[in-house]
Amino acid sequence: MSKKSTSDVMLDCYQVSKNFGGLQALNDVNLKVKHNTIHSLIGPNGAGKSTLLNVITGMITPTHGSVVFDDTPMLDLKPHEINQLGLAKVFQTPAIFPEMTLIKNVCIPALAARDGSFKLNMFQKAGMKSIESFAEETLEEVGLKDSIHKEARFLSRGDKRRLELAICLAHRPKMLLLDEPTAGMARHETENTILLLRKIADRGMTMVIVEHDMNVVFALSETISVLAQGTIIAEGTPDEVKGNPKVIEAYLGEEQE
């Protein structure tokens, strides 16, 4: 699905730092995400995970450093431009279009993928058919085919997340950024989400996941980066990270459970 890039690194954050007033949220963070892998970002609260995610999606500009996605430098790009490059974000609280039906929710990114970031197609109706059937397929993929004409606000929280995932997938991105995809989910919902994400990844999707639930992280990731106090203190396969004394220390210092 994703085009071959010149290197096998899809996302390259180089020496990214961010200061908020006197607080250094990120300190020379280097992060390389390879093609077709699931890369998790973990760390105690306040470690800078969300800040890093916001830097990548263009919501905040770093104090210094660079972010390169698929050989394109991304700093100074607007969120919609970053998205058009093929990077889609799944928010922590489901960001959907609540007053619209599911099918319309998914038609919008499908249109954005077909027509670009702006097109004055006021009189067009033809072509919506192909968009709609594509949206329907995408909804089927995440398991929401039965409620395509329902308004999105009536969905359960778990289904809202599925819908958001469908919105992101309908844009046919090269990479998905997921901010705590299982937060607030019941156990069986979490398991379903793991299966779903695995299925999507197996078809050739690169993912960056920020997650608290270690079961999810270990079940999905090929690579894990551990952030603590704005720097990456460890990186490696799940097994390598599990045994790393620095990681244990960082977590034990913060969380009791």
Add this chain to the structure above:
Amino acid sequence: MEYVVSILKKFPLTVFALVVLTMPFWFPWIGGYGGLATKIMIWALFALGFDILLGFTGYLSFGHAIFFGVSAYATGLMFKHFSDEIIPAMIVAVIVGTLASVIIGYLTLKKSGIYFSILTLAFGEMLHSSALSTFGSFTGGENGLTLPDMIPSMLGIEMRGEVMFYMTAAVLILGYYIARRISASPFGLILKAIKSNQERLEYTGIDVQKYKLGAFVISAIYASVAGSLMVVYEPYVGTEYLRWSTSGNLVLMSVMGGMGTLIGPIIGAAFMLYFENVLSVPLGEEWLLVLGLIFMAIVIFLPGGFTDGFKLIYKKLIGKKSDGEEN
């Protein structure tokens, strides 16, 4: 009843056109008169365009009188200095209104919510006061731009009475048709998504700023056509066309009729003007008070406006029908 609604649903444009075009026949029965019908059409067009901005994107402009007023002045000046032919006057007026909307939209749409509303209000008041002072020599200042004994014409046909009514009605029907097409288009879908969740839209690869400007300019074109028609109908331009109260009336019409429904603001405009000119007669001085009470009642009990009310009544009737034998 179900039959009537199914026809409404199937042929909304035809029904709309029929109601509008037959107005000279039925409007006098309820106390209306020819000139008022034309005025209602003009305001309906103004409110219809406003719905593309407020109803679809949720951006509440308090300065839409700018485009109505600027275009009215342009039309008046064309009549005064060029000719009484309406086609060149209206074309120039719409171009002037559109240009104004591109500039003002570009500057104000960077903000949202209350800040956008206040910025548009500020622009409106700026233009209103400069029409009174700085540009007084063009606008006629407080006296307005008077065009004594002027009868505008189109290709030699004088624009008054029924001719004016049918011309305005044709423009309104066309405007309604275009607005419905926009509503059903991908462009319209994205405008409605702005109201629903602007942040999600930005992170979905959509250049929201351009869509907002698009909606703003389209609604301003409607306002410009309406402003220009107003001067054709009544060859006079007053500074009140630029005043905030004109924008305010527009908001009232939209809210009373039902935002985002296209037909709602048209009904709102018709109701407001009918009330102001016909129902106000027996009420005397108190008519504004009564209008205020009606407005309050709608906001409290029917947030979706008249269109919501019709839906509720319809549901009640259908409900009765399904468990009883009423026709």
